[in-house]
Amino acid sequence: MNWCREPHVGYCFPNNNASCYKLIYETDVYVCLYIFCILLIFVTIFGNLLVIISISHFVQLHTPTNFLLLSLAVADFLVGLFVLPFTLTLQIETCWYFGVIYCYVFVALGNLLSVAIIAHVVLISIDRYIAVCNPFFYSSKITLNVTKLSIVVMWLYSLVFTFLFLYFSYIETGVCEQSCILYGYEYSGFVVLMFTFIIPYSLMISAKTLGLVVAAFMVCWLPVILFDLCSAVTSLSLRETRNALILVSEVNFGVNPIIYAFFYPWFRKLLLIMLFMVR
Template sequence: MQYCYPFDNKSCFKEMRAPEVSVTLYACSVSAVLLTIFGNLVVIISFSHFRQLHTPSNLLVLSLAVADFMVGMFSMPFKLIKIIENCWYFGDTLCFIHSFVSFLLTSVSISNLVFIAIDRYIAVCDPLLYSSKITVPVIQVFIATSWAISLLYTWALIYFKGITFTYENVNVCLGECDVLYTDTWGLVDLITTFILPCSVMVSLYTKIFLVAKRHLRIINSMTQQMITNQRNQCNMSKKSERKAAKTLGIVMAVFLLCWIPYYLCIIIDAYTSFSTPLIIFNGFTWLVFFNSGINPIIYALFYSWFQKSLKLIVTLRICDPESSLIKLFPENH
């Protein structure tokens, strides 16, 4: 038995593990953090540097990548150490800041995914009006709204005492940093940050895939003789929109798979007498953090432009003059 702070008799107990287990856990944690940071950094550099990627839709993906990058920088390292050691070594002030930033970035990621779903819905279901409805200023308003609402909600959660920090309890041991919801705010947070946005995303993507399936059936029914060059370009554009919607739909599906177990544990613990074993809850917390690093992998698997962009960044070709004008895909993609 060891303590987080050996010279303080109020210290919490430290998790005891075999050395090889600790090394494995830290190796996995470092890998996950580096993947999240550098994977999303590649996305940020790509969308920022290459002019061909400067589209309204990509601005939303850029905002999502920024939020995931910040998760890797400011949330994951501290939380993963806490999970492995069962000790918080960074003081009460940093515990508050870490919790605030984590709540903020989670809310930003979810709201960005909602706006991405809206963008893809308009692109696939109303393509003729997409360019007039979804412009760069409109997307900038979406992004500003996403961050502003998330900041306001996180501030309200703390200001109205919707959550309490365990270090504020005099009976809690030294080395603890957890957040407890009140019953009312726990339900509000569940609806606001999970049930409502996820319902919107599932509804929109269901409609997107139904429309995409109908478009594909219409295209397949056309004879080759009736397809003019202009119509062929239109079909290529629709195919591109459907592929983008499919890929971003996978992003949303992975998000749900990573977050649903975590929220189920919170619901079960809050409204039943059952208490989720710590090892299972920590595993689901790891899964939540993994979500921030998985999106660049999805882009790498489904987007050839991402693979080309990664190669240009790694080889430092982006430092060449006029490198921002390099074509990552054909103009009529």
Template sequence: MDRKLHYCYPDYNTSCAKVVRKYEEYVMLYIFSVFVIIVTLCGNIFVIISISHFKQLHTPTNLLVLSLAAVDFLLGLFVMPFHFAAYIEYCWYFGEFMCYYFFLMYLFLTSASVSNLVFISVDRYLAVCNPFFYTSNVTIFRTMLCIAIGWLSALSYTLSYLNSDGSTILTGCAGACGFDFLPAWGMADFLCTFVLPFSVISCFYFRIFIVARRHARAINLFLQKKPPAQLNSKTSLKSETKAARTLGIVVAVFMICWFPQLVLAAYFLYTPVPDRYISTILSGLTLISLINSGINPVIYAFFYPWFQQCMKLIVSRKIFSPGSSVINLFSESSH
């Protein structure tokens, strides 16, 4: 591909160099970027409105889904536009303050995503593996408290990371925006935000599916000797297991999208590679990881009948009708 070397700010002696893409490439990348951002914002706002408006969805599990959707929406609003523009233009045109703000929001929201996924795995573990404890102890208030703790912990961690010794926002030449940190901090971040939480999540989900299969076999044998009146326990288990499977897909997609970027970033901490090479590869992988924020609503649309019903009600503006918040979103088949 034939590209000429130019500068981000041609009139500045301190301008960073940039690579000029072909016109068609610019058009395709900007169209793709706008599409991803719109899908992310619209999809997650549907989730937020649905769970907030319909009282039938006010459950501890859905509050965690709401929190995750809020994180994804904020990523689409405050992180994606800046990162897409910087990746396409090879330059940062938003100033030094916005550079710091970008990394603050990026690190904070991705950390909050991980905390939400951990809480979701704990929630599903208790619902499937210890249902009596779940019913009596997992409440709306306690779930909201966990969500608040997760968000505050993510913010505290991010501020400590950004302001620690050796952490610096790089704006050496006009048009640059980078984040430099000590290798020890980078490895600690990799362990704390990926290896440890996703090891815990994987253990929970492994246990969930073993227990779910065991319960399903036991209930099927039990129901063969009992009348249909005993069907409620089977329906409840199927509902909890289906929720665990759907949210497990959300976790798996997150890991697939983020794993290459995080592993490569950890590898480059101790491997001397030219700066432009590192920047190009990591920026591309970061784009893939950010696209994950727009995938979650698509997963809900495929696997949650209640979400499909909510979308119809929102698009048709029936949510503005009196009493719409208490509409029954479930049928026997949807459980």
């Protein structure tokens, strides 16, 4: 396979010069990228669905931490179902082929679920910090009801933040034929940076007792965030690098079930139980 050949620039619709520009790769590169994307979507949807079923069905797993993991799995599952297929296709094709209406739905859902996942990871890191550093307070004060209330507040916060962000932004679908681009107004980039990077990552790092879920989140998302911070250029030559980093970041949506399978005994046992029940 000729991996070293540079992609060339074409049109999203080859017979229409008014359509958007796209990066065109070799056929074997497309095949490998789409195989990777299909596997990632499969693991994200079915892996997180197993987590949801496991924690919901077995009363023994109804603990504050597991409820947070359950809510995080719901967010990851929704991403895998409604956002990830379109995001991955957009990163590979560098074109939007899904129409104007779903462009708005896609942007709204993508931002809502991204904020919700960040909020969940922050709360999980705080939960682990309290459990390790102040176990007596944790066992007496962090109850299931408190956790459920925290989860509701997290989702409401994500909804309000996304609504305000989109209210002060606008979606452009007519720069070229079938484009889908989100633009923020003045200072919106700084606000997003503050609430989705600086504050969350500061809380995660100062929790010190980083769990595997939090650590995996940071490893997957830090490269693309740092790339965006260091580069204000959006040329096609840099778009290829950024697209690759985005693919790395989106591995995070499917990596949590794998972490559970390898490092959480309860999840392995439940997989075996469900496997025998199916048989």
